[in-house]
Amino acid sequence: MNKIQFNSRQISLLSALCRHSDEYITLNLLAAECQTSKSSIKNHLNSLQDFLDSNKIHLIAKPGKGYMLSHEDALFLNEIIEAGRNDEYDQLYRVNKLILLLSYTNSYVSLSRLEDALYISRSQLYADLKILKTRIHKYSLTVKNKYGYGIKIDGSEINKRLCIIKENLYGHQVEQEINFFNNDIISSTSEIIMDVLAHNDYEISDLILQNLVVHVLIALNRMYANHYIEPEGIQDVFQNKNLFAHEILIAESIYRKLCRKYNIQINENEIYFLAINLKGKKNYHSANVISKEMDTFVTR
Incomplete structure (x- = not known):
């Protein structure tokens, strides 16, 4: 495998494509998950093309459907991402995952469980939680500690959803039977x-x-x-x-x-x-209403 040091956008893009490895993912959804513009996504895909070709990874583009990565060994795709990660992106990824883990439970989560989920040490977990607290503070959310039980994110459901939207976490998979963002x-x-x-x-x-x-x-x-x-x-x-x-x-x-x-x-x-x-969002007009032919944001 040819070596490469990916930047954070490329890692985010490859990760999104791997999460949707069994289906096409649209340009709009890629842009949302990677927190960048559609034109930037196209530029990053072009910059990765030689590397993908040299490793026999096929980037399939289908009009009206989006993009899909194809390789005979699915684990190989994840190995590429892991090999190209940098420390800054690793921490961003972990903090995003921490926010989701703590947002999808009402109970306290032990620090040891979080360490196991993220494969990190206690000192690294403390560093990640410090960043997490700063990010969620603007949504009136706090981290609540209970001795012997662990931690949880405390705040209203409305503010938790606002955090998920504003931090662009809604495209990330959570551990449940249905992925509502496929x-x-x-x-x-x-x-x-x-x-x-x-x-x-x-x-x-x-x-x-x-x-x-x-x-x-x-x-x-x-x-x-x-x-x-x-x-x-x-x-x-x-x-x-x-x-x-x-x-x-x-x-x-x-x-x-x-x-x-x-x-x-x-x-x-x-x-x-x-x-x-x-x-x-109310906007009524007597003559014109939306039509079924309007393109959805997943195909535009």
Whole structure:
């Protein structure tokens, strides 16, 4: 295997492609997972082409579908990434994983369990947690310690979801049966949302549709893991239900279809929270509504 020292963007790009090694991943999703622009993704793919070719790794590009890495030995792809990692990216990767691990449990997690999950020492874990605390502080989240039990991230569900969105962690896989950010689920979720919006004469731009789909997918992901919005975060709807009547109807219809599809228990708080999101994106016109032909963000 030819040696190479990857930069953090290249590592992020290769990691994303490996996570989706059994399916195509779109340019938009690659850009979101790597926290960069679509043009930068194309440039990085070009810069990696010679290296991939020399190691008999095929980068397959399919119009309307995206990209896929292909190699007869899947472990070989991961070995390449590990060989090219640098310390700075390793820490970023670990802190991202720590945030997700601690965000998807309501109980305390022992330090020894975190060390085992990340294959690091106690001193390195402390260094990573210091960075984690700084990153989550701006979302009003804190790390809570309990002697003999471990640590957990403390804060509201709304702020945890905000952190996942703003830190671009939603494309990373968590340990559960369904990955809500694979291409098939993204595409089908987009279709369901567009059908409901069109039926309710709700006009929406492409960009806002992307944001709405991400909001819904994160909500499904969190609800599937039994993390629900608390009543305290949606007081505006409780106190002004008449003002949100149309949005509540749309939100209920979206979740009724999706939660039935994925066997997820829905509650009133989640419907109201989505209604708040819809209210902020409201843009009605009598003549023009979205069409089913609108491209979803996974194929543009």
